[in-house]
């Protein structure tokens with residue numbers, strides 16, 4: 011039985027109110043040169059060429075947009091939805107891009123759908139309020155509110171697929187960049203990154219040049235020099251950073267700067283069953299934990315682990331602080347290869 | 352910046368083990384207020400003595416197990432408080448301490464740290480004292496007299512009969528059921544505090560520190576059995592009121608049966624666990640030697656809990672599917 015995911019407390023109202031701050035590119039960075047925009051009516055080939063020329067990558071996983079659209083075409087995608095929600099307590103880049111230029115997102119989405127052969131498009135907004143905002147601005151695209159439980163993209167795709175659509179998601183930033191590339195010949199050299207956390211004095215959404223070192227960005231945001239923890243990516247799926255020379259990439263999305271690292275003490279499983287209620291694909295994480303704990307696991311007893319989507323909802327709800335997602339991943343490897351962990 | 356490493360997730364939802372225990376402890380502390388106001392500082396000294404004993408036993412157990420002197424969580428304090436709540440206030444101070452020491456050293460420590468205990472340690476501790484010193488555990492002072500009990504020394508008191516003992520004798524207690532909600536009555540410390548216990552339960556359930564299902568099913572089954580088979584000549588509703596509000600039943604329903612550590616993990620399992628504990632409690636009340644059977648019922652249900660878990664896993668086909 012699949013679970014309900016996890017509802018994460020959101021803390022980004024203020025960040026969203028302030029819009030997107032443009033940060034100047036470092037002086038050593040070359041001025042990006044434009045290329046000729048698509049003339050006349052764009053067709054799939056021209057759109058894909060423009061995506062390639064602009065160097066657009068998906069902000070979700072960093073995959074080049076051209077490759078992504080080609081694979082969506084191969085999968086015979088029938089509905090393409092713009093992912094305009096962030097599914098994270100701090101990250102707000104996708105939502106901010108939609109608020110800033112909904113027309114561009116809708117246009118880019120329509121172009122992407124044309125390129126991959128999807129007949130329908132949909133704007134997946136963060137909430138009903140965002141959907142109302144879109145209709146108030148008369149955006150000519152169907153819109154829906156993504157749920158407020160994480161992994162929201164998984165639940166959204168699941169509900170769309172249940173209604174018979176072969177649906178896929180594309181990030182709002184990639185959509186806007188595609189519109190820019192096709193209509194204006196603008197290369198994709200920037201990303202919208204949310205900088206948040208209790209050790210930054212100017213949290214917000216920043217439009218940053220790709221390749222800019224994190225240290226420079228954090229300096230702009232007034233990061234406290236005594237901060238002990240920086241993470242890149244979402245709160246559930248991100249990773250900690252130890253070297254601030256790391257460059258901003260397409261999939262950086264969110265940088266969290268904290269005074270102290272979020273260390274968790276691990277206790278024994280207290281049998282609350284929350285992990286099972288949270289898992290969206292029906293893994294029973296405590297069962298996996300019990301198997302791994304009681305010596306070398308029997309691969310055949312690692313139930314459903316191959317279906318894990320790595321959303322970390324189970325780890326986020328576990329009151330004992332057990333790295334259940336990590337254990338399920340290890341168990342999946344064991345089951346796949348018959349190896350012991 | 353000197354940066355430190357950490358593993359995701361960097362956020363969490365819901366309570367953590369420490370907050371769950373913290374809420375439980377808070378709810379238990381609230382229960383001390385009324386008796387302290389009524390009878391003086393003895394409830395507080397008793398609670399402090401039992402908690403300190405449990406803490407020292409936990410430290411000792413950790414020292415023996417790992418060679419280090421540490422405590423990771425407030426669970427020994429919770430165990431100490433629960434032991435006190437199930438004792439009469441006139442009991443010698445060493446009695447809840449003995450219950451706490453047994454709970455930690457015999458019922459908890461051999462199985463590992465918090466979370467691995469197969470039995471509710473406090474229930475085991477109280478059962479131990481009930482078996483060894485029944486006259487001390489089941490002798491209560493008469494609270495209708497205006498008493499201020501000494502903080503430390505032995506109590507001189509006039510004996511009173513608890514509602515549970517009167518019911519055990521097949522008689523109708525000389526108290527209105529509504530008095531059991533709030534008024535001082537002879538019995539363990541937590542008896543006569545039904546309203547405060549209920550408020551504590553609400554706090555635990557709303558904060559996500561305990562499961563409501565076992566408590567609901569425990570109370571449901573005890574109420575049903577009390578209505579179907581009244582021990583005294585009265586209407587089913589009166590029987591239900593007396594049975595639910597007498598002794599430590601309500602306290603056990605909220606603070607012991609809902610303890611997630613010993614319950615099955617699935618909701619179905621938890622419902623069956625609660626119902627089983629309720630049925631066992633009524634069996635102990637009908638046929639047992641002691642007026643208080645709640646801790647024995649909790650221990651028996653804990654013993655069956657792994658079997659219930661396995662049965663639910665089997666019925667849900669988890670094992671079968673695992674072999675697909």
Ligand code: SF4
Pocket residue numbers: 288289290291292293295317318319320321322323324325334335338
């Ligand atoms: S990480 Fe895997 S096991 Fe954990 S909730 Fe997500 S899908 Fe389920």
Ligand code: SF4
Pocket residue numbers: 278279280281282283284285286295296299327328329330331332334616
């Ligand atoms: S959430 Fe954690 S503590 Fe609760 S059952 Fe799952 S593994 Fe055990």
